[in-house]
Amino acid sequence: MALIVIGATIWLVLPPAPQAVDTTGWNEIAARTVPGAYHVHTTRSDGHGDRRDVAAAAARAGLKFVIITDHGDATRPSDPPEYIDGVLCLDAVEISTDQGHLVALDMPRAPYPLGGAADAVVEDVHRLGGFAIAAHPDSPRPALRWTDTEAPIDGVEWLNADSEWRKDSRSRLMRAGLGYFFRPGPALASLMDRPATLARWDALAARRPIVGLGAVDAHGGVGQRSEDASRSFAGTIGIPAYEASFRTLSNRVILDAPPSGDAARDARAIYDAIRKGSVFTTIDALASPGLLDLHVDGNAVVAHAARPRGSELDLYLGGRTVSASNGDLREAATRPGAYRVEVHLPRGPGDPPIPWLVSNLVYVGAPPPSNSGSSGATSAPVPGSIAPFPWRIEKDAASRAILRTHEFSVELEYQLAAGPRNSQFVAVATDVRDESFTAIRLGLQADHPSRIWVQVRTQAGRRWGRTYYVDPAGTELLVRLADLRPIGESQVGAPDPKSLSSILLVIDLTNAAPANSGRLTIVSSALVK
Numbered sequence: 001m002a003l004i005v006i007g008a009t010i011w012l013v014l015p016p017a018p019q020a021v022d023t024t025g026w027n028e029i030a031a032r033t034v035p036g037a038y039h040v041h042t043t044r045s046d047g048h049g050d051r052r053d054v055a056a057a058a059a060r061a062g063l064k065f066v067i068i069t070d071h072g073d074a075t076r077p078s079d080p081p082e083y084i085d086g087v088l089c090l091d092a093v094e095i096s097t098d099q100g101h102l103v104a105l106d107m108p109r110a111p112y113p114l115g116g117a118a119d120a121v122v123e124d125v126h127r128l129g130g131f132a133i134a135a136h137p138d139s140p141r142p143a144l145r146w147t148d149t150e151a152p153i154d155g156v157e158w159l160n161a162d163s164e165w166r167k168d169s170r171s172r173l174m175r176a177g178l179g180y181f182f183r184p185g186p187a188l189a190s191l192m193d194r195p196a197t198l199a200r201w202d203a204l205a206a207r208r209p210i211v212g213l214g215a216v217d218a219h220g221g222v223g224q225r226s227e228d229a230s231r232s233f234a235g236t237i238g239i240p241a242y243e244a245s246f247r248t249l250s251n252r253v254i255l256d257a258p259p260s261g262d263a264a265r266d267a268r269a270i271y272d273a274i275r276k277g278s279v280f281t282t283i284d285a286l287a288s289p290g291l292l293d294l295h296v297d298g299n300a301v302v303a304h305a306a307r308p309r310g311s312e313l314d315l316y317l318g319g320r321t322v323s324a325s326n327g328d329l330r331e332a333a334t335r336p337g338a339y340r341v342e343v344h345l346p347r348g349p350g351d352p353p354i355p356w357l358v359s360n361l362v363y364v365g366a367p368p369p370s371n372s373g374s375s376g377a378t379s380a381p382v383p384g385s386i387a388p389f390p391w392r393i394e395k396d397a398a399s400r401a402i403l404r405t406h407e408f409s410v411e412l413e414y415q416l417a418a419g420p421r422n423s424q425f426v427a428v429a430t431d432v433r434d435e436s437f438t439a440i441r442l443g444l445q446a447d448h449p450s451r452i453w454v455q456v457r458t459q460a461g462r463r464w465g466r467t468y469y470v471d472p473a474g475t476e477l478l479v480r481l482a483d484l485r486p487i488g489e490s491q492v493g494a495p496d497p498k499s500l501s502s503i504l505l506v507i508d509l510t511n512a513a514p515a516n517s518g519r520l521t522i523v524s525s526a527l528v529k
Ligand SMILES: [Zn+2]
Pocket: 094, 101, 135, 136, 144
């Protein structure tokens, strides 16, 4: 009797198996639509399995590529693309910034640790030729949330499966937990709602092209990750497993031609397609496979999708539905702008329900201008300069520094103390008194590509600052006081120049590692009225 009751209960809470989608007539597009998982952790950071485990799980889930995004500062050379078990393994990095986590794709090794302010990290990723994606922008945990609203990111995770289950009520989690043992993917999908990030993405996309991806954020189990305070039961037994995560959702990249089987060539094609937004997300645990043809034909947006019967295809402009269709869609786009489609299932999980398919954006009319690597660098002449100042060294006790004064420049030779991270720093400082200046003009040069702080400080020790890239070929900086940010707690607003007592150029662990050494040359320095 007890067994019957238990059996009936399980049957009642069990999420439905994924619907099979009829793809008759889609052969050509299907051959060049490649499903993959994006945002995966391995034992290299806080995941439970190595890349072979990840590839094997992805192969079992029917995926063709995985983008591994272990935590790091981008100084580790990424592994070359490699097919393992028929799955193309791509190696990217998830960087921690002061304003949240940022995934950098398709990028060579960074010459110094990337970190600090989000906009500085995005600027570095762009200089290196990478593609910057804001990770879990609406994480329920404030420490992980992406809070920068200005940094020119290239992409956003419109969905992060890890954030989805962390926000849920205990009863919903219990239900899914029970269902997990019978249908892992559908149980994970049952925890999803329509993410608030979709609206945020639409707002950003009105200003510049921005790509949306669905992130599995798979660790092969919770509890081991550095982001978790304690080890949980679920993590100990490896839930959610990689395979369950990979069966929940995928990003389907639409290539110009089917994959060649050559890892480097296919990696290039996949990254190029992602960069131009030729990719869409499907929740495979609800229905699979999804196929999509979305394009602009003259002034019409044309969309058709291989999708479950009874689903609805909706066209969006600026976050609003402009038309809905049960069949194919051809909409005369009277307004220019960024259009995208969603497919909604009649009974999708969530409140509001999660869309089953989310496309990227296509543009009617001219797309907004794309990202340009903004920085404080300038070569424009600045009037009202005053003479250079004398500089002196400030540093922690264990780090080393020598200052050499030449006829036309000052050269700092430094080495941060080796050993564990212990707030190592080396700085050159100069005093200012009762000056009314609005900016600091600096001509700098470094022996290797570097990122340094420019800081200002009051007599009482309050500081403001910002980091700037310094090139071996020389960099001209115009550091506006109004652009500097408070360092430390409870300070607001820009510094008052009259209250400042020193200016510092600082090398610390924000963008250098213990034992790092180098030379920084101040070619020119001036206050600007
Ligand atoms: Zn993260």
